[in-house]
Amino acid sequence: MKLITRYTDYAIRALCFIAKSDKEVVSVPDLVASLKIPRPFLRKILQVLNTQGILSSCKGQGGGFSLARKPEKIFLMDLMNIFQGPFKLNECFFKMKCCPNTKTCLLRKRISRIEQYVIAQLQSITIASLLGSG
Amino acid sequence: MKLITRYTDYAIRALCFIAKSDKEVVSVPDLVASLKIPRPFLRKILQVLNTQGILSSCKGQGGGFSLARKPEKIFLMDLMNIFQGPFKLNECFFKMKCCPNTKTCLLRKRISRIEQYVIAQLQSITIASLLGSG
DNA sequence: GACAAATGATACCATTATGGTATCATTAAT
DNA sequence: ATTAATGATACCATAATGGTATCATTTGTC
Numbered sequence: 001m002k003l004i005t006r007y008t009d010y011a012i013r014a015l016c017f018i019a020k021s022d023k024e025v026v027s028v029p030d031l032v033a034s035l036k037i038p039r040p041f042l043r044k045i046l047q048v049l050n051t052q053g054i055l056s057s058c059k060g061q062g063g064g065f066s067l068a069r070k071p072e073k074i075f076l077m078d079l080m081n082i083f084q085g086p087f088k089l090n091e092c093f094f095k096m097k098c099c100p101n102t103k104t105c106l107l108r109k110r111i112s113r114i115e116q117y118v119i120a121q122l123q124s125i126t127i128a129s130l131l132g133s134g
Numbered sequence: 135m136k137l138i139t140r141y142t143d144y145a146i147r148a149l150c151f152i153a154k155s156d157k158e159v160v161s162v163p164d165l166v167a168s169l170k171i172p173r174p175f176l177r178k179i180l181q182v183l184n185t186q187g188i189l190s191s192c193k194g195q196g197g198g199f200s201l202a203r204k205p206e207k208i209f210l211m212d213l214m215n216i217f218q219g220p221f222k223l224n225e226c227f228f229k230m231k232c233c234p235n236t237k238t239c240l241l242r243k244r245i246s247r248i249e250q251y252v253i254a255q256l257q258s259i260t261i262a263s264l265l266g267s268g
Numbered sequence: 269g270a271c272a273a274a275t276g277a278t279a280c281c282a283t284t285a286t287g288g289t290a291t292c293a294t295t296a297a298t
Numbered sequence: 299a300t301t302a303a304t305g306a307t308a309c310c311a312t313a314a315t316g317g318t319a320t321c322a323t324t325t326g327t328c
Contacts, residue, residue: 005285038287041288044288060296060303060304061295061301062296063295064303064304089136106264106266107146114137114255139315163274174317174318175318177275192274192275193274195272195326196274197325
């Protein structure tokens with residue numbers, strides 16, 4: 001079980017790199033040189049981040065990407081929503097005719113509590129909080 | 135993202151049913167009649183639970199399955215280990231040359247803390263605890 | 269002993285998600 | 299005009315998940 005997929009993971013690395021960079025815009029070649037992420041895959045991820053309002057882009061020679069928001073305003077939860085869909089630990093397989101056995105669906109309640117905790121944690125993680133003392 | 139898969143989910147339902155039953159052994163037809171789980175799939179799951187020491191089986195006519203341990207001793211964590219492998223939220227994609235950016239791998243630390251919490255919760259859930267006041 | 273009813277073992281299959289590639293069009297600086 | 303970048307989009311390979319099918323074996327009942 002993975003909490004975050006490669007998409008999200010790569011997005012985080014790329015965003016951290018861009019956040020740390022001195023440059024006005026950071027290009028894919030810049031990123032590929034430092035992070036070892038397959039180029040076409042990285043491009044795809046950056047394009048999604050652009051359309052989702054996390055990054056801004058400049059086309060043409062000398063172009064590249066820059067953060068569309070401050071690192072403090074980019075939450076891990078945002079990235080997971082974009083690349084992994086809404087976070088739910090708790091999807092009942094017997095949709096709405098939940099658990100033949102117990103009316104109260106005790107398992108779902110337990111899982112819901114776990115879910116609430118995890119979401120709270122994820123909402124506290126931002127790109128800024130992952131930059132360290134850099 | 136699913137915390138538990140259908141295998142685990144069905145296993146839980148079946149075990150709860152068997153735990154509640156008056157009968158000495160519970161057969162697949164008994165289970166299929168009450169829980170709406172595809173018969174061949176359920177059989178497969180029960181066979182695994184048998185080989186893993188969660189259930190005991192009796193072959194032949196009038197045969198079936200019974201719990202090999204008390205419901206208090208069957209943990210959700212056991213079932214997840216069997217059907218989903220060891221629980222890890224935290225697999226680093228850059229195995230051991232962890233995170234080029236930060237030596238300290240701040241993201242992994244955050245995820246580790248979440249993982250510890252989830253595991254503790256999962257270890258507190260048993261079949262007995264899911265039976266309700268039945 | 270024959271039969272029926274159960275599990276044991278095992279091979280197979282369809283669908284989906286994940287991770288990744290490839291290609292052509294468009295933009296803009298030189 | 300050329301070059302170096304992104305935009306858009308279609309495609310693909312692999313693995314995991316969820317599920318089926320089949321035959322062998324055991325055991326109670328007539």
